[in-house]
Amino acid sequence: MSAADQTPASIAEFVTFFAGGQSFSIDITDVREIRRWSTVTPLPHAPAEVLGVMNLRGSVIPIYDLAARFGLPPTTESTRNVIVVAMHDSQVLGLLVEAVSEILSVARHQIQATPDVRSDSARQSVTGVITVGEGMTRVIDLGAVVQPRLKAGAA
Amino acid sequence: MTIKVLAIDDSRTIRSLVQKVMHDAGFACVCADDGIQGVAMFVQENPDVVITDINMPNLDGYGVIARIRSGAVNRTVPILVLTTESADHLKARAREAGATGWIVKPFDDDAIISVVRRVTGARA
Amino acid sequence: MTTMISIRDTFFEECEDLLAALADGLALIETGTEDSETINAVFRAVHSIKGGAGAFGLSALVGFAHRFETVLDALRSGRLAMAPAVLHVLQRSADHLTELVEAARDDHEVPSDVTAGFVSHLDACMGDDDPGSDDYSAFEFAPVSLCLDEPVAAKGFMIRFAPKAALFANGHEPALLIEALAELGTLDVVLAVGDLPDWQVTDPWVPCLTWSMVLQTAETETAVCEIFEFAEGLCDLDIQPMETFRAEPAPEPVVPDLPETSDMLPQPVTAAVPAAEKTSPPKTDDGEGRGPKATLRVDLERVDRLINAVGELIINQAMISQRVTELAQPSEAEVMVHVEDYRLLARDIQEAVMAIRAQPVKPLFQRMSRIVREAAEATGKQARLVTSGESAEVDKTVIERLADPLTHMIRNAVDHGLETPENRRLAGKDDCGTIRLSAAHRSGRVIITIKDDGAGLNRRKILGIAKAKGLIAQEAEPSDTEIDALLFLPGFSTAQTVSNLSGRGVGLDVVRAAVADLGGRVTIASTQGQGTEFTVSLPLTLAVMDGMVVSVAGQTMVVPLTSILETIRPGPGDLHALGTGDTLLLIRGRFIPTVDVARALGFRRSDPEATPLLLLVEGENASQCALIVDGVHDQRQVVIKGLDSNYGTVPGVSAATVLGDGQIALILDPDAIAAHRVIPLQIEGAFHVSR
Numbered sequence: 007m008s009a010a011d012q013t014p015a016s017i018a019e020f021v022t023f024f025a026g027g028q029s030f031s032i033d034i035t036d037v038r039e040i041r042r043w044s045t046v047t048p049l050p051h052a053p054a055e056v057l058g059v060m061n062l063r064g065s066v067i068p069i070y071d072l073a074a075r076f077g078l079p080p081t082t083e084s085t086r087n088v089i090v091v092a093m094h095d096s097q098v099l100g101l102l103v104e105a106v107s108e109i110l111s112v113a114r115h116q117i118q119a120t121p122d123v124r125s126d127s128a129r130q131s132v133t134g135v136i137t138v139g140e141g142m143t144r145v146i147d148l149g150a151v152v153q154p155r156l157k158a159g160a161a
Numbered sequence: 162m163t164i165k166v167l168a169i170d171d172s173r174t175i176r177s178l179v180q181k182v183m184h185d186a187g188f189a190c191v192c193a194d195d196g197i198q199g200v201a202m203f204v205q206e207n208p209d210v211v212i213t214d215i216n217m218p219n220l221d222g223y224g225v226i227a228r229i230r231s232g233a234v235n236r237t238v239p240i241l242v243l244t245t246e247s248a249d250h251l252k253a254r255a256r257e258a259g260a261t262g263w264i265v266k267p268f269d270d271d272a273i274i275s276v277v278r279r280v281t282g283a284r285a
Numbered sequence: 286m287t288t289m290i291s292i293r294d295t296f297f298e299e300c301e302d303l304l305a306a307l308a309d310g311l312a313l314i315e316t317g318t319e320d321s322e323t324i325n326a327v328f329r330a331v332h333s334i335k336g337g338a339g340a341f342g343l344s345a346l347v348g349f350a351h352r353f354e355t356v357l358d359a360l361r362s363g364r365l366a367m368a369p370a371v372l373h374v375l376q377r378s379a380d381h382l383t384e385l386v387e388a389a390r391d392d393h394e395v396p397s398d399v400t401a402g403f404v405s406h407l408d409a410c411m412g413d414d415d416p417g418s419d420d421y422s423a424f425e426f427a428p429v430s431l432c433l434d435e436p437v438a439a440k441g442f443m444i445r446f447a448p449k450a451a452l453f454a455n456g457h458e459p460a461l462l463i464e465a466l467a468e469l470g471t472l473d474v475v476l477a478v479g480d481l482p483d484w485q486v487t488d489p490w491v492p493c494l495t496w497s498m499v500l501q502t503a504e505t506e507t508a509v510c511e512i513f514e515f516a517e518g519l520c521d522l523d524i525q526p527m528e529t530f531r532a533e534p535a536p537e538p539v540v541p542d543l544p545e546t547s548d549m550l551p552q553p554v555t556a557a558v559p560a561a562e563k564t565s566p567p568k569t570d571d572g573e574g575r576g577p578k579a580t581l582r583v584d585l586e587r588v589d590r591l592i593n594a595v596g597e598l599i600i601n602q603a604m605i606s607q608r609v610t611e612l613a614q615p616s617e618a619e620v621m622v623h624v625e626d627y628r629l630l631a632r633d634i635q636e637a638v639m640a641i642r643a644q645p646v647k648p649l650f651q652r653m654s655r656i657v658r659e660a661a662e663a664t665g666k667q668a669r670l671v672t673s674g675e676s677a678e679v680d681k682t683v684i685e686r687l688a689d690p691l692t693h694m695i696r697n698a699v700d701h702g703l704e705t706p707e708n709r710r711l712a713g714k715d716d717c718g719t720i721r722l723s724a725a726h727r728s729g730r731v732i733i734t735i736k737d738d739g740a741g742l743n744r745r746k747i748l749g750i751a752k753a754k755g756l757i758a759q760e761a762e763p764s765d766t767e768i769d770a771l772l773f774l775p776g777f778s779t780a781q782t783v784s785n786l787s788g789r790g791v792g793l794d795v796v797r798a799a800v801a802d803l804g805g806r807v808t809i810a811s812t813q814g815q816g817t818e819f820t821v822s823l824p825l826t827l828a829v830m831d832g833m834v835v836s837v838a839g840q841t842m843v844v845p846l847t848s849i850l851e852t853i854r855p856g857p858g859d860l861h862a863l864g865t866g867d868t869l870l871l872i873r874g875r876f877i878p879t880v881d882v883a884r885a886l887g888f889r890r891s892d893p894e895a896t897p898l899l900l901l902v903e904g905e906n907a908s909q910c911a912l913i914v915d916g917v918h919d920q921r922q923v924v925i926k927g928l929d930s931n932y933g934t935v936p937g938v939s940a941a942t943v944l945g946d947g948q949i950a951l952i953l954d955p956d957a958i959a960a961h962r963v964i965p966l967q968i969e970g971a972f973h974v975s976r
Contacts, residue, residue, distance in 0.1 A: 050886030174337035267339030
């Protein structure tokens with residue numbers, strides 16, 4: 007991670023992973039750690055992509071099935087599944103993914119705008135795409151993925 | 162030898178400010194938060210100059226000056242009165258009570274340091 | 286290291302204390318129990334705020350504080366007499382001073398015409414005395430010059446200086462004064478030794494020296510006078526500009542004055558310096574700890590860290606306890622004793638730590654006095670606030686977050702609860718309405734009540750509006766309590782006209798939500814013609830709770846112990862079906878509604894055929910219902926982990942906790958789960974389960 011200190015502003019680093027068979031990336035500065043899957047306590051009346059909450063060294067963090075969040079088939083249980091613990095705006099959360107691929111270092115100009123996609127949620131949450139070899143990875147905006155907080159006033 | 166200042170004021174804020182200014186000028190500064198403690202500290206600390214507020218509970222500034230001026234030790238120590246008042250009759254009263262000088266709040270850092278230097282003979 | 290920023294913080298902290306002292310003093314005066322020291326203390330509080338504010342250039346605050354202080358000074362010196370009208374002005378001025386302090390702290394402005402309005406009330410108290418002839422400028426540094434001469438540009442001055450005994454008594458040192466003169470230019474000093482008295486005879490305390498000096502300087506006479514400003518009258522001083530210098534080569538010897546102060550011999554030490562009686566004064570500067578109770582200011586962050594650590598300690602203790610239990614030791618085994626000791630110790634530590642954050646509600650209640658006054662003025666009513674139980678202690682965060690909902694309920698009480706003075710008179714009441722604000726500890730919770738002696742709720746009107754807005758079915762016939770509770774529905778407002786206060790558009794639903802956020806409940810009760818009462822019930826601490834561990838749909842969950850009345854294993858005849866899939870519990874001759882917790886949470890009961898266990902719970906409003914769970918385990922103390930910071934609100938769940946095995950158990954909110962039983966007929970549409 008110390009490479010991040012020396013990275014000039016024109017270069018961005020991402021952690022890429024697979025969810026629902028597709029490749030996604032998030033900004034490395036948002037990633038806290040990668041954990042193995044452990045028991046998740048389900049939350050009542052939660053949207054399908056919110057699997058529940060998990061104990062992270064005493065903190066209670068919500069776990070999102072990233073594939074389900076993007077309208078892809080829910081992630082099947084597998085020993086390769088990992089939880090990407092990320093932090094956004096002082097909210098800590100976990101993303102369930104199939105596997106983590108690599109860390110990408112790209113120049114900012116290499117991030118292309120998202121092509122027009124049909125799924126609304128996908129368009130809002132994806133801020134760009136990066137070509138990786140023969141394929142591509144979608145850069146995710148964590149803020150859009152996260153469950154908007156239901157303040158009690160809303161009820 | 163470092164000049165030692167005794168600052169007596171019931172306002173935490175003013176004590177902090179005076180102490181900061183004195184320290185920045187290279188003086189030592191001890192504080193008391195009311196008149197009675199002020200007189201006690203005067204006896205213990207034997208300062209080179211006393212800076213005191215007028216309006217304080219239990220024993221006000223005039224009382225402090227009177228006690229110091231009639232005390233056993235160091236009774237001719239320079240005493241500077243620090244207050245928001247600037248009326249002539251109040252200054253005269255302070256002078257009659259035995260004050261050596263007068264500093265008006267809010268005080269200019271340089272002004273207060275130069276007065277302290279002047280009455281203690283401390284050089285820059 | 287003290288920087289100006291931290292001293293500024295110190296100032297605003299000090300202002301809190303000073304404003305509290307100000308409010309206390311005025312309250313004493315109001316009840317007529319003041320003494321002469323009270324008005325002095327009030328004066329000093331305002332004086333100190335002015336003094337500190339000046340140092341930070343807060344001119345609006347300084348200006349107003351000065352006007353306020355002037356009136357207080359007149360009161361303490363007897364020039365002005367206290368009267369109810371004067372006291373009222375003082376109270377409103379204290380309110381405005383608070384506002385100005387807050388504005389200065391948060392760096393926004395108070396409109397100057399508002400301040401001017403308050404100033405004019407203060408001036409009115411003084412009569413025609415000095416309405417601003419007190420020409421105060423906030424940044425006056427320079428001492429007033431004593432010299433009345435025109436500052437003539439002279440080439441210099443001739444100065445003759447002969448100290449009197451009093452000069453030395455006042456701490457002056459001629460050498461230093463002369464040195465100060467020398468700094469103004471070129472100084473030539475001659476000591477007159479021509480006519481000194483015989484040393485054998487002279488009293489050494491009587492000064493007999495004279496200095497004649499010639500100062501060449503471009504400075505004005507004012508500058509020269511300034512050096513001797515405080516020596517005026519303590520010496521013979523003659524300053525002549527050199528233009529008028531007459532060619533007198535030699536200075537005249539001066540006969541020393543007879544000493545004017547009578548006795549310069551050292552007095553016997555009468556100043557009873559009580560240094561010995563007090564505990565040794567701290568070497569630190571601030572003298573903290575000399576107040577009525579020794580206190581310590583601590584960084585809130587440090588306390589929070591400590592509390593978190595203690596929370597983890599409790600979890601750790603539970604884990605150890607669990608593991609040891611699994612080892613199936615006989616209960617008399619030594620390790621079990623130690624485990625139990627550990628549990629009690631952990632609990633003690635936790636209680637002690639929670640107590641650190643607990644603060645009396647008094648400052649919060651004091652703020653409400655001001656709210657009542659402002660609301661009364663704004664609505665043309667007369668109102669006063671009576672408080673009790675202000676020393677009750679509540680967690681600091683709770684106090685902070687209670688301020689807004691409390692403010693709103695108080696405003697409501699004045700605006701909607703109290704009648705106008707004319708109507709009150711017609712009803713045989715005092716013109717001035719009373720709002721009673723009280724706090725008390727009861728069965729592990731803090732109960733805060735706001736009670737007004739107004740007209741009470743107009744239930745017909747409320748019901749009418751609720752039906753008109755579709756909040757309740759047309760044919761519904763709710764009980765009085767249920768009608769009162771309608772006020773908490775979102776979007777509910779009975780205000781026909783928008784008064785100065787209710788124009789803000791904040792409803793009681795926001796109040797309820799804010800209280801719920803704190804883990805509390807608010808209820809309302811009212812008697813026609815007599816008044817309305819809000820009751821807020823809050824948990825004492827936000828961090829730890831006693832709970833009953835239960836199983837629901839295969840999951841472990843926790844129900845707050847304070848809600849549980851009893852656990853029931855129903856017999857064959859105890860459960861009765863009611864129409865649409867609801868079940869009632871017959872207990873001691875009464876029918877209580879039941880709630881299938883699993884179903885309410887969107888889960889499925891693990892074994893619907895098995896006889897359930899019921900938890901009889903009581904919500905606020907004393908409404909009871911029975912929660913159906915699959916199993917009941919044990920009671921234990923759990924550390925509350927909020928879901929808000931990382932997720933948000935979860936319906937039916939108030940928080941989560943980590944069990945001894947590391948698993949997360951959700952903490953249920955029985956009220957939320959049971960609540961849709963309270964108003965049976967409407968509400969699936971108006972508010973959804975996520976409440």
